[in-house]
Amino acid sequence: xxxxxxxxxxxxxxxxxxxxxxxxxxxxxxxxxxxxxxxxxxxxxxxxxxxxxxxxxxxxxxxxxxxxxxxxxxxxxxxxxxxxxxxxxxxxxxxxxxxxxxxxxxxxxxxxxxxxxxxxxxxxxxxxxxxxxxxxxxxxxxxxxxxxxxxxxxxxxxxxxxxxxxxxxxxxxxxxxxxxxxxxxxxxxxxxxxxxxxxxxxxxxxxxxxxxxxxxxxxxxxxxxxxxxxxx
Ligand code: URA
Numbered sequence: 507x508x509x510x511x512x513x514x515x516x517x518x519x520x521x522x523x524x525x526x527x528x529x530x531x532x533x534x535x536x537x538x539x540x541x542x543x544x545x546x547x548x549x550x551x552x553x554x555x556x557x558x559x560x561x562x563x564x565x566x567x568x569x570x571x572x573x574x575x576x577x578x579x580x581x582x583x584x585x586x587x588x589x590x591x592x593x594x595x596x597x598x599x600x601x602x603x604x605x606x607x608x609x610x611x612x613x614x615x616x617x618x619x620x621x622x623x624x625x626x627x628x629x630x631x632x633x634x635x636x637x638x639x640x641x642x643x644x645x646x647x648x649x650x651x652x653x654x655x656x657x658x659x660x661x662x663x664x665x666x667x668x669x670x671x672x673x674x675x676x677x678x679x680x681x682x683x684x685x686x687x688x689x690x691x692x693x694x695x696x697x698x699x700x701x702x703x704x705x706x707x708x709x710x711x712x713x714x715x716x717x718x719x720x721x722x723x724x725x726x727x728x729x730x731x732x733x734x735x736x737x738x
Contacts, residue, residue, distance in 0.1 A: 509533065510544070518560050567727040569615060571715065571722065572613070575609070603627065604627050604686055607692070609705070612715055613707045634684055635683050635709070645670070
């Protein structure tokens, strides 16, 4: 791949700035200054910008604080997708791990690691997903018990035992599901006569939404988050 393209894909800056940086002699490849932005580099070359390594990474992992109003897809002709929120230079090959509804906010993992995604989404693994929900009215011990026993939603879905923590006010809840069926949380509440007015994912397995991340922003997973998620 071309040197300037390589640097841009690694997120080192814009293509035009990087061309200038290369021409200015700020980039070394395997210890030698290369001043030609069109020079070819390979994945195992050691590239440095201002002395700092710009390493090729096969897999990348981002935490996105998903806003309402964007769909969990990689591209769409009409609607904004979660990948549209990722810097264009960093977007290639990425996809969201699972789906949140268009109106749902919160934690979404974005990666190009298909194997990890498969593990996290596998119905056999029952990775816990915790949501905060605001309902159109209060729920009580009756609903908590129904959820705990494994609620029959309809002929296609009987949910696994689900923790329902009733917050104050009682129309706000924290719910932990162990599977990820289509519109699962909304359908479970609908089955007990309640409508979900607002839904936000707080965690997925060991990965917890970083509340300091502004809505619509994303960041790389930390080393700790990454090693925790790899254990799943
Ligand atoms: N359950 C839902 O109903 N919607 C989501 O976005 C996630 C879980």
